[in-house]
Amino acid sequence: MQVIENLKVKEKLYIEKLENGLTVMIIPKHGILKKYIIWGTNYGSNDSTFVVPGETQETTVPEGVAHFLEHKMFEQESGVNSLDTLTALGVEANAYTTNDHTAYLYECTDNFYEALDEFMDYVQHPYFTDENVEKEKGIIGQEIMMYDDYPEWRVYLNTMQAMYHNNPIKIDTTGTIETISHIDKDILYKCYNTFYNPSNMAMVICGDFEPEEILKEVKERLIPNTSNGEIKRIYPDEPDTIVKEKIEQKMEVSQSLYSIGIKDRIVEQSAKVKRHLAIEILLNILIGKSSKLYKKLYSDGVIYSTPSIDYEFSDKYAHVMISGQSNEPDVVFESFKAETKKLIEEGIDENDFDRIKKKIYGLYVKEYNDVADISRMFLSDYFKGINSFDYLEEIDSVNIDYANQVAKELFDDKKMVLSVVTK
Amino acid sequence: MSYKKTEIKKGITLHEIKTDKFKTNLLAVFLTTELNRQSVTKNALISSILRRGSKTLTSQEEISKKLEEMYGAEFDCGLDKTGDNQVLKFYIETINDEFIPKNSSNILQESIQNLLDIVFNPYTENGGFKEEYLMQEKNNIKQIIEGKIDNKARYALDRCIEEMYKNQNFGLYKYGYVEDLEAIGAKDLYDYYKQLIANCKIDIFVSGIIDDKLEEIIQNNDNIKALNERDAKYKMMELAKKEAVKENEVVENMDVTQGKLILGLDIDLKDEDLKYDALLYNSILGGSANSKLFQNVREKANLAYVASSSYLRYKNNIFIKCGIEIDNYEKALDIIKKQLTDMKNGEFSEEEIANCKKGILASIKTIDDEQDTQISFYFGQELSNKPITLEEYSSRVEKVKKEDIVNIANKVSVNTIYFLRN
CATH class of the missing domain: 3.30.830.10 (Metalloenzyme, LuxS/M16 peptidase-like)
Incomplete structure (x- = not known):
């Protein structure tokens, strides 16, 4: 196993790519009772069109299949649901689907290996029938309706709609009640066989483990399988431009929710972490808790809490999101734009830069408190081609000149959108 | 630690x-x-x-x-x-x-x-x-x-x-x-x-x-x-007296896609120590994926994505929560009430109890692994008349028997049914 040590947070990552293509990552945490394991496939709601290895024709599946598949994986031929079996062992099991990966996980203190038997068994043995697929449509239908009532989710999806012409990041992870009505067991098996191949998967384990020992236990539970070769994924071309500057939806809320989106260019793999860090620093300087803009908007009664700041990216998309609640979303948007112009003109203040850089460093250190946070971070970064330790290592190399340069590239009015959920 | x-x-x-x-x-x-x-x-x-x-x-x-x-x-x-x-x-x-x-x-x-x-x-x-x-x-x-x-x-x-x-x-x-x-x-x-x-x-x-x-x-x-000594003015946790009430049904309209159904239950307890039994009762009723609510409302009837309950120990209430199609109100309510009756009749197995205990004991063990949860636990003891250590907490949970849970079930009554719909 390869060992990567990070001296800043004093943690070690043990990583190995097995013969069948599966990547296993282990982060030992001695003295912690909680144990966490997460097993993911690089397959999410973005992957609707692809070429099955060995075939030549493209396959297109309905929106929402990856998420539907996640729900159905727990179903077993024996009739016993694996979620029930795991829960009965006193472990907390769950699963989730994002736009680029699907993950299965559990957290426990005792019975780790008994649970591992069930866990690795169910992820490797799908069992779909017409009947069990049909019944899930009612449950997922309610999940979709639940999200429809979340204004935060609506304002997010609308931001994507305003920024992206074609990229599937703009569609709902769950699909819609209409799209999931077309899902059947054959579609599920086809997607399972394509994407749940070990070479397309990764596992992260965090807790009080001896790395060699736990790796051996994992290997023993893997069924014979070989790498099925490259999966060609087909994404529609995406222009650099935005779709529209403003998008609005009405809902019964006390005050408007807003989200400012900034479409960013896609940079080469090696530059991604550094750019991400620079963007976090920039946004904190511009509209973070200690910023002049936040102070002004607060004094004017425009916003009462710091906006949440996100940077999402893959090989096919990259964007910033700044979201919160305000009675005057247009004021937030316009004053943010004005502030970015000022920053580009005047350059970043050195004191602000040094201070915020320290803050961002501290935030990354805090990520290493909890076994669940650590595992999820390593998994999702892995599918982006990133080792999470890189954030702690590369922050030193982010200097003010680089940040100024990123600001010039990123902050362009023509790439900014405003999504609002109004009352 | x-x-x-x-x-x-x-x-x-x-x-x-x-x-x-x-x-x-x-x-x-x-x-x-x-x-x-x-x-x-x-x-x-x-x-x-x-x-x-x-x-x-x-x-x-x-x-x-x-x-x-x-x-x-x-x-x-x-x-x-x-x-x-x-x-x-x-x-x-x-x-x-x-x-x-x-x-x-x-x-x-x-x-x-x-x-x-x-x-x-x-x-x-x-x-x-x-x-x-x-x-x-x-x-x-x-x-x-x-x-x-x-x-x-x-x-x-x-x-x-x-x-x-x-x-x-x-x-x-x-x-x-x-x-x-x-x-x-x-x-x-x-x-x-x-x-x-x-x-x-x-x-x-x-x-x-x-x-x-x-x-x-x-x-x-x-x-x-600069702070003075004080006889601090606050309320220790006492057993809330529960008066028998007529079931109150409240329906409210709002612009929602999905109906949100909440049942507020009273548990009439005379003894602080019975709270551990109530914890187990809630766990079997709606505390996990194996619970009666999750299995019957979600997995069997496919009426909901969320179907769960939580126990508010300070006030001895249980709140049942479901997100459902608005037209399924009666249907969901019937199934939920059936679960309450089944609990009263002791229709749950020793195995279910043992499984629920495992889940609760695991969550007690991890209290020390989460800094804010740890603080909440010690603060909770501050307000309790019968403070306990984590070890005592675990052993109390371990001791709960089936008849204790049935006993709780018979002290449970529906106080309020609240439905948010369009």
Whole structure:
């Protein structure tokens, strides 16, 4: 196993790519009772069109299949649901689907290996029938309706709609009640066989483990399988431009929710972490808790809490999101734009830069408190081609000149959108 | 891990949790006071105005800059309704000195000073809070109160509690009432604040890598020195008496896609020790994926994605929560009530009990692995008439038998059915 040590947070990552293509990552945490394991496939709601290895024709599946598949994986031929079996062992099991990966996980203190038997068994043995697929449509239908009532989710999806012409990041992870009505067991098996191949998967384990020992236990539970070769994924071309500057939806809320989106260019793999860090620093300087803009908007009664700041990216998309609640979303948007112009003109203040850089460093250190946070971070970064330790290592190399340069590239009015959920 | 509790002065307690499991130190100051209509809004305002500035760091901007400089130390505050108390919570989380690249100052000590300044030495002008801050925080609180409707599932639960505790303190909204805000003046609020900190229960928590001088540091802090001894005015957790009530059905309309159904249940307990039985009862009813609600409402009838219940031990209530198609209201309600009846008839197995225990015991074990959960646990013991250790907690859970759970089932009654629909 390869060992990567990070001296800043004093943690070690043990990583190995097995013969069948599966990547296993282990982060030992001695003295912690909680144990966490997460097993993911690089397959999410973005992957609707692809070429099955060995075939030549493209396959297109309905929106929402990856998420539907996640729900159905727990179903077993024996009739016993694996979620029930795991829960009965006193472990907390769950699963989730994002736009680029699907993950299965559990957290426990005792019975780790008994649970591992069930866990690795169910992820490797799908069992779909017409009947069990049909019944899930009612449950997922309610999940979709639940999200429809979340204004935060609506304002997010609308931001994507305003920024992206074609990229599937703009569609709902769950699909819609209409799209999931077309899902059947054959579609599920086809997607399972394509994407749940070990070479397309990764596992992260965090807790009080001896790395060699736990790796051996994992290997023993893997069924014979070989790498099925490259999966060609087909994404529609995406222009650099935005779709529209403003998008609005009405809902019964006390005050408007807003989200400012900034479409960013896609940079080469090696530059991604550094750019991400620079963007976090920039946004904190511009509209973070200690910023002049936040102070002004607060004094004017425009916003009462710091906006949440996100940077999402893959090989096919990259964007910033700044979201919160305000009675005057247009004021937030316009004053943010004005502030970015000022920053580009005047350059970043050195004191602000040094201070915020320290803050961002501290935030990354805090990520290493909890076994669940650590595992999820390593998994999702892995599918982006990133080792999470890189954030702690590369922050030193982010200097003010680089940040100024990123600001010039990123902050362009023509790439900014405003999504609002109004009352 | 070690836990030590020291009375700094009467009514003021220091809780030291020494642990090296985390990259962070967590400091917290909790002010606990009786919940009532006269002061609920004022307390909410105080919790929000204190974060605006202290005598030493006079604005939010200064506080933020100071904390950012300390490698992302974070200040946070919260407001809770804990039984019949209102609890004002203030936190600073810092990274341990061990993980700071250029170690120049003692970050923990500096944070203690800053946090105590924020809570006990606020920024004032002319013998009152700063007018400008007060005006802004009134608007802030107003928007928080009005924002109740934004999260529909949370709103439905809040409304159900409100209906169950009409005209009682526990039915109050923790952020208070818009109509009470207007009359509160900067000087009055400051006078009220002085009264609050002179009379409330004060708990100071420090969790992380702590040196032995902590108690001395706290004792010698000027803010602490200035505080008087007190017979703190707050409510210990008592067994809430449950009057038999007629089932109350409340339907409210709002622009929602999905119906949100909440059932508020009363559990009539005569003995504090029965709460462990109630915990198991709730777990079997709706506490996990194996529970009756999840299995019957979701997996068998496919009516819901969310179907669960939670136990509010301070008030001995269980709240059942489901998100359903509006037309399925009757159907869902029938299935839920059937589960309550089945529980009364003891229609659950020894195996189900054993499985639920495993889940609960695991969650007790991980309390020490989460810094904020650990603080919440020790604070919960502060308010309890029968405080216990984590070991006792586990052994109490282990001892619960099937007949104890059936006994609870027969003390459960539906108080309120609340449905939010379009």
